[in-house]
């Protein structure tokens with residue numbers, strides 16, 4: 100029945116003010132209002148329909164994406180949306196598209212790495228979308244190892260130009276989003292060669308296609324790399340392949356303010372072809388990285404909260420077993436096993452939201468320090484964002500190691516068989532989200548960078564160098580190496596200082612153990628390679644500590660609204676104690692806690708699950724997602740799942756005819772034992 104709220108009884112159980120929680124989730128009242136207004140705008144516009152994506156063929160799907168992107172741009176101009184509103188609109192359109200790379204990578208690359216003149220020339224064109232750009236770094240042969248890129252940019256002093264060339268098949272650019280069919284320009288990363296000397300990888304603005312007829316410019320071979328994982332999903336994006344055959348660009352199209360962030364040199368090329376060191380400190384490059392990665396962490400909380408919202412609502416609708424005397428069966432949300440799988444994910448969504456919020460602050464802090472020529476916190480900020488990107492995307496998408504959750508997939512399983520239907524929204528969400536673990540730095544490669552930073556921090560402790568930021572706890576390493584938790588009853592695990600100390604002790608002990616092992620090697624690099632699996636575990640422990648401590652920090656703030664803070668305290672407890680329970684091997688083997696204390700933590704965790712259960716629906720309502728954005732029959736706000744699932748099935752193109760195409764050629768001859776005569 101339309102208009103009936105089947106989840107109303109669940110909503111009525113809430114012990115807190117949902118409207119106030121919506122504001123906490125959004126970050127501020129203003130952020131909530133913008134987000135709410137724009138999400139409704141998108142949901143009410145039929146041009147942004149997305150429920151048919153999974154059944155569209157690639158060409159149709161892609162054309163549809165182009166249409167939506169054009170419509171979105173039209174609305175942004177007509178409504179004179181601010182940058183914040185425009186970016187929200189693209190977010191709620193919820194379809195990977197070339198515009199993501201244009202706004203998310205091309206524009207920031209020019210802003211961050213271009214000189215004043217380059218910015219003045221290119222940014223106005225990009226802001227008006229008179230040119231469309233992408234970010235062409237990865238090649239067929241190299242991704243993670245940026246220093247291994249093969250594309251060359253050779254300076255020709257005669258003509259004052261760079262010659263961009265792809266010398267081998269493996270040097271073909273491969274993967275850049277928006278490149279395959281749409282972008283007119285790219286920031287291309289290539290080895291800078293002057294006077295026969297290789298100066299490492301640098302960025303260049305290269306025009307790829309004619310602005311008149313969209314044909315590739317001479318010397319450029321360009322196309323799409325083909326279908327990717329899942330139906331619909333990331334196939335709306337034209338990830339591309341690109342080869343250069345001696346393509347010439349003016350010297351002033353080398354991005355000369357900063358080099359690529361993972362490169363080490365900062366150079367400018369003069370008219371005479373001389374390479375000079377730029378006066379811009381090379382640490383500045385970390386600033387861009389902090390920016391991009393903090394937005395990925397925010398996206399992780401969005402993707403996870405979306406899956407959790409679907410699984411929670413459906414778990415309250417779904418009933419299995421337990422009926423007595425013909426009464427109602429048990430809601431699956433009431434099963435303790437369902438709670439032990441679902442509620443840690445709910446808590447993780449909130450935890451990632453708050454750590455993402457903190458990362459926004461960190462980016463501002465880094466930017467301000469850079470302006471004051473203070474680079475002291477940059478390496479730590481860089482390691483911290485790399486680790487959090489890895490931790491949050493893995494927990495949301497896939498099991499990185501046996502250590503991390505795989506949130507969206509777990510939510511699919513929490514929805515039983517129906518979760519596997521495209522109409523649940525979960526398969527596509529998973530397929531779209533899963534590459535986040537690879538792009539912007541492979542998650543394992545990033546965790547190894549974090550581990551390197553941790554080992555370095557420990558090795559510098561003796562020299563009196565004070566660890567800063569999220570590694571500050573290492574300054575108390577002597578205490579952390581020998582402290583013992585004094586938990587005696589389950590409720591002791593609710594005390595923030597008790598929880599924080601065991602997380603700090605675990606992280607410190609694992610890092611110190613790694614550092615001690617490495618110090619036994621005459622060649623530390625050899626030791627690093629040999630023990631990289633343990634190093635990754637130490638990095639995970641450190642990153643989990645950051646998330647837990649930022650959740651506690653959030654609770655220190657003034658949070659208005661009836662019952663809001665107590666709910667967040669419950670969620671914070673679930674997040675921390677779930678990790679403690681899951682990784683109890685670490686906590687026990689490092690001697691941070693006793694088996695009895697581990698068991699008490701588990702008792703407390705079970706009690707917290709019971710406390711959060713009546714509030715679960717309201718806690719996912721606080722995400723304030725429209726049904727359009729959720730794109731899930733199982734996660735509908737009104738809980739009217741079964742009639743809608745039934746309706747959806749009939750919309751499948753296979754049900755357009757009662758007798759399927761192919762029946763007469765293939766099925767009937769089989770049934771009639773006439774296959775031998777059939778024309779197959």
Ligand SMILES: Cc1cc2nc3c(=O)[nH]c(=O)nc-3n(C[C@H](O)[C@H](O)[C@H](O)COP(=O)(O)OP(=O)(O)OC[C@H]3O[C@@H](n4cnc5c(N)ncnc54)[C@H](O)[C@@H]3O)c2cc1C
Pocket residue numbers: 200234235236237240241242243244273274275276333338534537538539540541542543544547631
């Ligand atoms: C959907 C999608 C969109 C993308 N968009 C863009 C884009 O717009 N622009 C662009 O330039 N690129 C893009 N990429 C490419 C992406 O950035 C790279 O795929 C990524 O950096 C990983 O590099 P790789 O593919 O070389 O993986 P590899 O490095 O080859 O990884 C293969 C395996 O080796 C492991 N490994 C690698 N090095 C180490 C090491 N040192 N120690 C231990 N293990 C290691 C990895 O963990 C992984 O398991 C995109 C990729 C995807 C999937």
